[in-house]
Amino acid sequence: MSLTPSQSLRTEFREFLRLAIPLASAQVAQSATGFVDTIIMGRLGSETLAAGGLAAITFIALLNTASGVVIGVSPLVAEAYGAGCKARVQQVARQGLWLSLIMAIPVMFFLGNIDLLMRQFGQQATTIALAKTYLDIMLWGLFPALAFATLRSVVSGLSHARPIMVIVVGGTLFNIAGNYALGLGKLGFPAMGLRGLAWASILSLWGMFLSLVAYTLRHKKLKAYRLFENLHQLKLPIFRELVLIGVPIGVSAALETGLFTVVTYLMGALGTAVLAAHQIVLQTIIVIFMIPLGISFATTIRVGQWNGQQNLAAARQAGYVGICSGVVFMTVMAIALLVFPQQVIGLYIDVRAPENASILTIIMPMFTIAAVAQILDSVQKTTSGALYGLKDTRVPMLISFCTFWGIGLTTGYLLGFHFGLGGTGLWLGQSIGVAIAAGVFLWRFHKLSLSRSYSKF
Structure with a gap:
């Protein structure tokens, strides 16, 4: 008996939520570390907040770029799972772990010499010294972070997303406790400042990676895939396919996070x-x-699984379920941010303190622009996830370059430095770039999925 359109939509939404809720929860939990880091940095002084924040966004930008490449595992595993090809799942997972190691080495070297780049961007000597203290430790967390991203993509592509949430939440709680103990010198530990925050982070990253390895080795269904057998074998055809899919995703991530990173340097x-x-x-x-990032991951998986079954009409519906879910959530959050800005800012600084008056004056217009722009940014991210599920990665990469850098950064620089809008102008410019990207991505997914659809519910 075939399903009616409304029944198929309900079924898709239910399956989507089974993936999206754990993946989104894991992303929120993981980002909570950065949130707590920023709060602790603020308690350590404005110079530490500025330098630590700069170092953190630099690390995140590079990690997101490298993670984007290895996340190319996700659509390939989802497609193989949808097609019922267990051997291909095994092969893609193993090559993904190789790629994690290969990606980690040059990024670690780059982070070890990041102070040279910071000087070129005109950062103050104190800021550079504090940031390098943090990054010299954090670079040792790159491999476990990338390997975890690979295994997370494999496990979620096989529709086992809930354990990821549990592991990430556990790792995040450990990280937060470590930040409190090592950063501020609590619970009998010495106050290590930014060095303590970095040590807590890399211990958490290694713990999450090893925990996910243990889970895949012990779980009955996942154990059957034998993901860690013959790891020494590099399968060049599969490795090449993974690179061809993953590199454009990584470049797109670099263009997006790179935009925010460069804007951060310009703010400095x-x-x-x-x-x-x-x-x-x-x-x-x-x-x-x-x-929305977790929703995007779930969208890639659901679209990829339907693509593996050669049902493009179902893949199209799965894409729109993810896109609409992201828009609804971010609209609610934008309203909350616009209604309660003082309360949110008060989590970081004392809004009533006279010494913070200048920061508060600067922050309010930025806050308003950022809140509204996130609605369109959710469209951009979830739609790109849907395109990745169709293994469409190269054209989105080109679109990202044109919109984020050609339009967003250029507009932001002109508004910020030539029209005297400062930080507000930089935020406005990058938001314009993101908004245009959202519109183009949505148009492309609509046209591509419609033209390629050949089956109906």
């Missing part, structure tokens, strides 16, 4: 107060945006 050129205000806005948005 406008002064410590502007940079501190920007860090508060950015960290708030990062935490909230983890929900």
Whole structure:
């Protein structure tokens, strides 16, 4: 008996939620570490907040770029799972772990010499010294973070998302406790400042990776895939396919996070107060945006699974379920941010303290623009996830370059530096780029999925 359109929509939404809720919850939990880091940095002083925030966004930008490449595992595993091809799942997972190691090495080297780049961007000597203290430790967490991203993509592609949430929540709680103990010198530990925050983070990253390895080795169904057998064998055809799918995703992630990173560096050129205000806005948005990011991962998996079954009409519906879910959530969050801005900002700084008056004046217009822009950013992210599920990654990469950098960064620079809008202009410019990307991605998914559909519910 075939399902009616309304029944198929309800079924798709239910299956989508089984993936989206754990994946989005895991993303929120993981981002909570950065949120707590920022709060602790604020307690350590404005200079530490500015430098630590700059270092953190640099690490996140590089990690997101490298993770984007290995996340190319996700659509391939989802497609193989949908097609019922267990051997291909095994092969893709193993090559993904190889790719994690290969990606980690050059990024670690780059982070070890990041102070040279910071000087070129005109950062203050104190900011560079504090940031390098943090990053020299954090670079040792790159491999476990990338390997975890690979295994997370494999496990979620096999529709086992809930354990990921449990592991990430556990790792996050450990990280937060470590931040409190090592960063501020509580529970009998010495106060290590930014070094303590970094040590807590890399211990958490290794713990999450090893926990997920243990889960895949012990779970009855996942154990049958034998993901860790013959790891020494590099299968070049599959590795090449993974790179061809993953590199455009990684480049797209680099273009997106790179935009925010460069804007952060430009904020630093406008002064410590502007940079501190920007860090508060950015960290708030990062935490909230983890929900659409998790929704995007779930959308990629659901579209990829239907694609593996050669049912493009179902894949199209799965894509729109994910897109609409992201828009609804971010609309609610935008309203909340616009109604309660003082309460949110008060989590980071004392809004009644006279010494914070300048930061508060700078932050309010940034906060308003960022809140509204996140609605369109959710469209951009979830729609790109739907395109990835169709293994369409190269054209979205080109679109990201044109919109984020050609339009967003250029507009932001002109508004911020030439029209005197400062940090507000930078936020407005990058938001314009994201909004245009959202519209183009949505148009492409609509046209591509419609033209390729050949079956109906």
